[in-house]
Amino acid sequence: VDHVEEVVRLERPATGGAVGRLGDGRVVFVRLGLPGELVRCALAETAARYARAEAIEVLEASPERVTAPCPHAAPGRCGGCDLQHATDRAQRDWKAHVVAEQLARVAKIERDVRVEAAPSAPTGSRVRLRALAGDDGALGLRRWRSHDLEPIEWCRVADPRLTRAFERRWPAGEVELRAIGPGEPFAVVRGAEGKRRDLRSLDGGPRDRAHSRVEVLGHTFDVSPASFWQAHRDAPELLTRSVLEFAAPQRGESAVDLFGGVGLFAAALAREVGPGGGVTMVESSPEAVADARRNLEGLRARVRRAEVTTTSVAIVEAGDLVVLDPPRSGLARGVAWALAGRAPGRIVYVSCDAATFARDVAILAEGGFRLADLRVFDLFPWTEHVELVGFLDRAPARRESAGEGASQTSP
Numbered sequence: 585v586d587h588v589e590e591v592v593r594l595e596r597p598a599t600g601g602a603v604g605r606l607g608d609g610r611v612v613f614v615r616l617g618l619p620g621e622l623v624r625c626a627l628a629e630t631a632a633r634y635a636r637a638e639a640i641e642v643l644e645a646s647p648e649r650v651t652a653p654c655p656h657a658a659p660g661r662c663g664g665c666d667l668q669h670a671t672d673r674a675q676r677d678w679k680a681h682v683v684a685e686q687l688a689r690v691a692k693i694e695r696d697v698r699v700e701a702a703p704s705a706p707t708g709s710r711v712r713l714r715a716l717a718g719d720d721g722a723l724g725l726r727r728w729r730s731h732d733l734e735p736i737e738w739c740r741v742a743d744p745r746l747t748r749a750f751e752r753r754w755p756a757g758e759v760e761l762r763a764i765g766p767g768e769p770f771a772v773v774r775g776a777e778g779k780r781r782d783l784r785s786l787d788g789g790p791r792d793r794a795h796s797r798v799e800v801l802g803h804t805f806d807v808s809p810a811s812f813w814q815a816h817r818d819a820p821e822l823l824t825r826s827v828l829e830f831a832a833p834q835r836g837e838s839a840v841d842l843f844g845g846v847g848l849f850a851a852a853l854a855r856e857v858g859p860g861g862g863v864t865m866v867e868s869s870p871e872a873v874a875d876a877r878r879n880l881e882g883l884r885a886r887v888r889r890a891e892v893t894t895t896s897v898a899i900v901e902a903g904d905l906v907v908l909d910p911p912r913s914g915l916a917r918g919v920a921w922a923l924a925g926r927a928p929g930r931i932v933y934v935s936c937d938a939a940t941f942a943r944d945v946a947i948l949a950e951g952g953f954r955l956a957d958l959r960v961f962d963l964f965p966w967t968e969h970v971e972l973v974g975f976l977d978r979a980p981a982r983r984e985s986a987g988e989g990a991s992q993t994s995p
């Protein structure tokens with residue numbers, strides 16, 4: 585859109601910014617604003633019923649406003665962190681409001697949501713970061729709603745051991761930085777065409793091999809460069825603990841772990857169910873499957889290399905409980921439906937996206953499950969994102985209608 589500015593009173597948090605109304609009555613999502621504030625905003629996108637904008641001047645500030653710790657978290661600049669201008673508490677309240685609203689609107693579930701802080705401070709909390717190198721080789725991150733790069737001298741949210749990667753030049757394209765576990769950090773350079781993959785040390789030299797080795801709750805995991813690993817340093821332990829808390833695996837039970845990665849949850853489940861029980865993990869990435877097989881050696885666990893589909897999800901029938909942790913896109917509709925039809929009584933759903941989580945929970949609810957418990961963690965500090973762990977069990981059968989309940993028809 586042409587450069588249009590407007591002064592707007594902001595009302596409430598939403599995905600994409602604080603919500604206000606433009607003079608013509610349209611809803612506007614204002615990035616870098618806070619509820620209650622009066623801001624001058626620059627429109628970035630307009631559609632028939634809504635617009636997107638950035639706050640470029642704060643005319644009346646919220647008491648929750650703070651100076652963003654990073655100079656790149658500013659209008660027109662880095663799109664990585666959207667909430668650095670709010671106190672930690674206000675960030676978590678923001679996210680809790682958005683999750684509660686998604687659950688209410690999409691899944692018709694009314695629930696008080698509290699977002700729990702991670703033990704580590706936001707600064708330096710990410711052990712895995714996708715950066716981009718521009719044509720000049722300098723590392724940066726994408727600007728908000730743009731293909732342009734914001735060059736960055738160091739990223740505040742990244743593990744400090746990754747800082748030196750920002751001091752040198754890289755081949756143009758994607759550069760994923762990994763400081764997972766205590767070993768030497770490294771970079772996975774994917775290049776502009778995205779296909780080729782080179783391993784480099786952080787000073788740019790080639791590395792023949794690189795993998796990470798990391799301990800979580802007493803178990804050691806090997807993670808090869810192409811395998812998924814949680815980005816926040818606290819996530820593996822925090823999520824494993826809450827999966828175990830909700831799943832409550834018992835000795836001798838069998839568990840199914842869908843989208844299992846390198847076996848993070850499967851290892852913990854296998855230890856709990858013991859030699860008389862077992863875990864079956866399903867994962868589609870060949871690298872992650874190879875890692876998982878190594879990581880689960882000696883435990884009663886099987887790793888199946890497969891996509892989770894309407895057919896393969898039938899495997900959950902063999903379990904007493906199922907854990908799933910799909911990518912941001914969640915489950916395909918048919919898969920959620922098939923899962924509801926075949927799952928045992930306990931489902932633990934781990935998700936990094938409140939919208940697809942709410943959508944899938946709604947489908948599972950149609951299939952007879954209810955969201956019995958929920959924990960939400962602030963594992964993406966300074967951004968709008970959260971990590972959710974939901975516990976679903978079978979909803980108690982509803983009485984046919986008042987007055988005709990079985991308990992009242994005594995012989």
Ligand SMILES: C[S@@+](CC[C@H](N)C(=O)[O-])C[C@H]1O[C@@H](n2cnc3c(N)ncnc32)[C@H](O)[C@@H]1O
Nearest residue numbers: 812843844845848867868869891892909910911
């Ligand atoms: C969010 S990660 C979770 C991994 C693991 N639970 C953890 O916390 O480390 C999702 C995993 O699902 C895998 N995946 C993505 N799509 C899949 C599919 N359709 N079927 C099976 N696995 C898939 C990815 O390779 C990735 O390892």
